[in-house]
Amino acid sequence: MQVISCIKQVPDTTQVQIDPVTNTLIRDNIPFIINPYDGHALEESLRLKDRYRFKAVALSMGPPNAEATLRKALCQGVDEAILLSDRAFGGADTLATSNVLATAIRRLHKQEEVAIVFCGKQTIDGDTAQVGPGVAVRLGFTQLTLVDRIEELDITRHRIRVRRKLEGRYEIVEAHLPVMITVVRELNRPRYPTVPMRMAAAGSKVQVWDNSVLGLDPGSIGLKGSPTWVSRIFSPQREKGKILGNGLEEPRGAAKQLIEKLVAKDIIGTRY
Amino acid sequence: MTEPKKPLKKPRGKAQLLEGKCIACGARCQSACPVNCIEMNEAGEPVIDQGKCIGCVKCVKVCPAQAIDMYFTPEERAILDQLLAEGGAAAGEEEDPEAKALAAKLSAYRGVWVFIEQTEGEPAKVSWELLGKGRELADTLAVPLSAVVLGENVENLCQEAFAYGADRAYLMDAPVFRHYRTESYLKALCHLIDKYKPEIILMGATGLGRDLAGAVATVVATGLTADCTGLSIDDKRNLMQTRPAFGGNIMATIMCDKYRPQMATVRPHVMPMAEKQPGRGGEIIRESCPIREEDILVKVLEIISDRKKDHIDVAGAEFIVSGGRGMMGKENFAMLQELADELGGVVGASRSAVDAGWMPQERQVGQTGKTVRPKIYIACGISGAIQHLVGMQDSDVVIAINRDKEAPIFEVATYGIVGDLFQIVPAITKRIRELKAGRK
Numbered sequence: 001m002q003v004i005s006c007i008k009q010v011p012d013t014t015q016v017q018i019d020p021v022t023n024t025l026i027r028d029n030i031p032f033i034i035n036p037y038d039g040h041a042l043e044e045s046l047r048l049k050d051r052y053r054f055k056a057v058a059l060s061m062g063p064p065n066a067e068a069t070l071r072k073a074l075c076q077g078v079d080e081a082i083l084l085s086d087r088a089f090g091g092a093d094t095l096a097t098s099n100v101l102a103t104a105i106r107r108l109h110k111q112e113e114v115a116i117v118f119c120g121k122q123t124i125d126g127d128t129a130q131v132g133p134g135v136a137v138r139l140g141f142t143q144l145t146l147v148d149r150i151e152e153l154d155i156t157r158h159r160i161r162v163r164r165k166l167e168g169r170y171e172i173v174e175a176h177l178p179v180m181i182t183v184v185r186e187l188n189r190p191r192y193p194t195v196p197m198r199m200a201a202a203g204s205k206v207q208v209w210d211n212s213v214l215g216l217d218p219g220s221i222g223l224k225g226s227p228t229w230v231s232r233i234f235s236p237q238r239e240k241g242k243i244l245g246n247g248l249e250e251p252r253g254a255a256k257q258l259i260e261k262l263v264a265k266d267i268i269g270t271r272y
Numbered sequence: 273m274t275e276p277k278k279p280l281k282k283p284r285g286k287a288q289l290l291e292g293k294c295i296a297c298g299a300r301c302q303s304a305c306p307v308n309c310i311e312m313n314e315a316g317e318p319v320i321d322q323g324k325c326i327g328c329v330k331c332v333k334v335c336p337a338q339a340i341d342m343y344f345t346p347e348e349r350a351i352l353d354q355l356l357a358e359g360g361a362a363a364g365e366e367e368d369p370e371a372k373a374l375a376a377k378l379s380a381y382r383g384v385w386v387f388i389e390q391t392e393g394e395p396a397k398v399s400w401e402l403l404g405k406g407r408e409l410a411d412t413l414a415v416p417l418s419a420v421v422l423g424e425n426v427e428n429l430c431q432e433a434f435a436y437g438a439d440r441a442y443l444m445d446a447p448v449f450r451h452y453r454t455e456s457y458l459k460a461l462c463h464l465i466d467k468y469k470p471e472i473i474l475m476g477a478t479g480l481g482r483d484l485a486g487a488v489a490t491v492v493a494t495g496l497t498a499d500c501t502g503l504s505i506d507d508k509r510n511l512m513q514t515r516p517a518f519g520g521n522i523m524a525t526i527m528c529d530k531y532r533p534q535m536a537t538v539r540p541h542v543m544p545m546a547e548k549q550p551g552r553g554g555e556i557i558r559e560s561c562p563i564r565e566e567d568i569l570v571k572v573l574e575i576i577s578d579r580k581k582d583h584i585d586v587a588g589a590e591f592i593v594s595g596g597r598g599m600m601g602k603e604n605f606a607m608l609q610e611l612a613d614e615l616g617g618v619v620g621a622s623r624s625a626v627d628a629g630w631m632p633q634e635r636q637v638g639q640t641g642k643t644v645r646p647k648i649y650i651a652c653g654i655s656g657a658i659q660h661l662v663g664m665q666d667s668d669v670v671i672a673i674n675r676d677k678e679a680p681i682f683e684v685a686t687y688g689i690v691g692d693l694f695q696i697v698p699a700i701t702k703r704i705r706e707l708k709a710g711r712k
Contacts, residue, residue, distance in 0.1 A: 013518055013659070063298075091303040091334070098490060125518060127639070128498035133454075133486030142570055143454045145483045161573070166479040169391070171451075172574040223303035223334060227495030227531040230336035230524045233295065233517065236661075241670070241682065247691025254689045255699035258671065259707065261687060267648060267669055268615065268704070 001155070002055040004108065005045040005078070005118045006101055006135065007038035009062050009069040010125040034069045037120025040183045043190040044150070045118050046077050052155060054115065055079045057108060061089060061100050067206045074201040075193035086210035091223030094126075098134025100221055103214045105139060116160070117180040121146055129182070136180035144179050148186040280355055283348035284327025287320050293339035294318070301331035301340060336524060374530060378509075381471040381532035384410040386438070387461070387484070388421045388429055389476050391452070392575070395429055397545070398476035400436045402538060404546030405503055406474055407437040412505045416440050418470070422460050424450040427556070434554035436546045441554060442468070446561040451572040452480050456563050458487045463562055465492055470533050472511055474503075477537035489535050495528030496535040501542055501662075511536065516639065516662045541587055541645040542666065584618050586635050587642040591617025591650075594637055594664075595625050598653020598674065598693060602630040607694070608652060611701045614708075615648065622654045638663035652693045656681025673697065 011030045034042070042058060049056040058073035060066050061084040070081035084100050092100070105117060117139070119132035129145070136143035149163040151172065158177040163170050165184050193201075211221065219225060244261070245254030262268045296316030309324035310331060318331070318340070332340045344352060386406045389396040403419065410417035418440040419433035430441035444460050461484065465473070473488075475481040477499050489496035501523075502514035510527055511534040517524040528534045586592060593612040595605055608619045621631035623638055637644050639659040649667035654660060656672070656679055664670065665684050672685035673693045682688040689696055 011518070013521065087299065087302060090298060091300040093495065094486070095490060095493065095495065124640070127516075128486075128496075129482045130486035130489070130496055130498060133483060134490040137458075137487050137490040143483065143487060146479050164479075169578050170576040171572055172576070173570060173572055175570045223300055227493075228497055228526050228528045229300075229334060230297070230517075231512070231527045232338070232525040233336045234523050236523050236665075241672075241685040241688055243677070243682065243688045243690060245689065247673070247689040247696055251691050251695035252699045254691060255696055255703050258687055258689060258700060259703045262648070262669070263707070
């Protein structure tokens with residue numbers, strides 16, 4: 001049996017800046033990282049590998065430079081790392097992306113049974129949380145999103161019990177394998193690839209599958225297979241406010257002015 | 273009198289990259305090009321082979337940054353001038369049969385739907401917020417607004433949906449819908465979409481809503497746009513969906529103009545709540561349930577409430593006092609708590625304060641935390657990274673207190689005070705106390 005983690009290489013969006021003059025993204029020197037939630041998905045696949053001797057496979061769709069992230073996955077201990085890369089995959093929205101990922105997983109499933117597909121709950125660049133459910137639907141796997149704990153995994157009975165973290169509540173849910181699980185950060189702590197681990201992975205290579213391997217209809221992938229497209233990108237317009245008083249030298253005076261404004265506008269005061 | 277002269281073809285121009293506009297979005301133009309005349313350079317910008325370009329304008333249309341436009345070569349200009357001199361009649365645009373077929377396909381879909389989310393019969397407020405926005409879209413399109421209600425013993429939610437603006441409610445009420453499970457809700461919603469063909473479906477971007485929306489859009493094979501902050505209709509009846517992109521660094525308007533239904537999710541508190549009109553009526557359309565319990569492989573064994581007795585709901589608070597990196601340490605948040613107590617509000621935090629371990633994650637406001645819309649948001653020692661701003665910029669009044677007068681937080685602030693928060697915050701608290709004492 002094998003477990004698969006779907007991971008994405010993303011720009012570290014916390015370090016993206018906007019050029020104030022041209023209103024465009026400053027892209028220079030933005031580091032690429034593994035999507036943090038996917039790091040937890042990867043870790044969980046490794047824990048199952050350690051415990052049940054599953055084969056762990058990491059899968060990523062992206063440009064050729066996404067190989068770097070998969071290399072790290074090899075260092076952390078996955079048995080195979082596969083990059084799905086083809087210019088025909090470019091410009092994909094979530095529907096076209098889930099098609100490529102699901103097709104690759106189906107191909108792996110033919111070689112050896114896939115028990116669980118792990119995905120991060122969402123990415124930090126797209127923030128959609130749509131690819132995991134898309135993959136599950138396409139594969140016909142049961143979908144378990146926002147999992148923060150695997151309560152029990154019974155391989156012989158093909159059953160899994162997990163805890164899902166929702167707004168203000170947890171749900172304990174039982175399902176049949178195979179399943180697609182999206183994970184939240186509380187699930188685990190990703191391991192650090194130590195030097196011996198890196199050395200062990202030194203001989204492993206990232207495989208690259210393009211569309212000649214997957215054989216997908218060009219109309220169902222990439223830009224052409226994407227129902228949604230971006231018609232416009234712009235910087236948010238904001239109205240600049242008023243600076244009150246001289247807070248550095250007269251903090252009390254500034255505080256007083258602020259309260260006066262709020263009372264005058266009936267925002268506070270009337271309730272007292 | 274016939275002249276066997278081949279008419280001059282109207283030149284279509286060539287695509288060119290505009291300097292400094294490309295945002296390296298991920299090679300959309302390259303994927304769109306039907307003749308493979310675009311290669312990407314190291315910086316992720318297109319290099320267009322103008323000799324091969326056929327002027328199809330696909331790359332121009334697909335570019336999100338308007339970084340590509342069309343121009344005419346001198347030879348093409350000459351032909352254009354000649355055509356113009358001949359009267360320009362040859363330039364008539366031919367009717368596109370493909371566009372006609374698409375228009376016919378799209379026009380089969382009419383109406384705006386809002387999915388009414390509930391847990392154990394308790395509706396999620398975001399559903400009512402969406403009915404407010406849905407009403408606006410339905411009025412613009414001159415179509416009915418419908419609520420989709422799934423659950424067990426939830427007919428009362430239909431009445432509530434009418435009060436919040438729905439004209440119609442599609443109701444599937446059966447024991448199999450008692451607990452939300454992807455499979456049963458997915459089948460039910462897809463069944464309704466197939467039968468009644470709405471043009472727009474809005475859902476809350478909650479744990480449940482995102483779980484369902486992603487599955488439905490895949491089965492129906494249509495577009496889905498997550499976390500929209502703006503929704504409006506363009507002049508061709510298409511939904512313009514605006515959302516933060518690149519982790520909130522910029523805004524993007526997303527279209528789904530060749531597929532129906534157009535699906536979008538919206539986070540709680542992003543849209544204002546619709547005004548309730550008690551007694552407003554509507555039509556309930558009952559659908560029988562084609563789903564059997566024994567076909568559903570997932571069982572919900574237990575639901576554990578996480579609402580602790582002292583549960584603090586940042587997202588629903590009317591007054592929020594938030595602290596960031598400038599708070600310098602965990603212990604200093606007591607000062608914010610004092611002010612929040614005076615206002616009857618709660619304490620929130622920026623991502624850096626949460627990452628530093630000063631405040632728990634559920635207090636985090638911003639892109640990866642909660643979206644809030646309080647009456648007053650007081651940002652103390654928060655510089656205002658865009659990820660934070662997208663989570664609080666819709667607050668009625670934003671007050672920023674920061675040492676650095678260049679901090680971006682001042683750009684969204686209604687009122688700003690430049691100074692030392694450790695002096696200013698206590699001064700504000702004191703002033704409010706004085707005010708209260710004076711009124712007694």
